[in-house]
Amino acid sequence: MENSNIKYSEALAELEKILAQLRADNSDIDTLAERTRRAATLLSECRARLTRTEEELNKILAEFDQSVNS
Numbered sequence: 579m580e581n582s583n584i585k586y587s588e589a590l591a592e593l594e595k596i597l598a599q600l601r602a603d604n605s606d607i608d609t610l611a612e613r614t615r616r617a618a619t620l621l622s623e624c625r626a627r628l629t630r631t632e633e634e635l636n637k638i639l640a641e642f643d644q645s646v647n648s
Contacts (some may be wrong), residue, residue: 589620596620621635 584592596617600604 584623586624589624592621593617593624 596613600613602611
């Protein structure tokens, strides 16, 4: 991602903004490819963060279950 320091909530807000621009009747065809590329980049980063978070949570819960069952 161009700015991997962007927060998940900021990336999501930017995606929503891009979507609103694309849905607008006056959408600028000259920037369509650029906006779509940016949206794809943001989506990829969001998915990666969600996957990492899910893996981390699963690890924490597995460790917790082990400590409880020991």
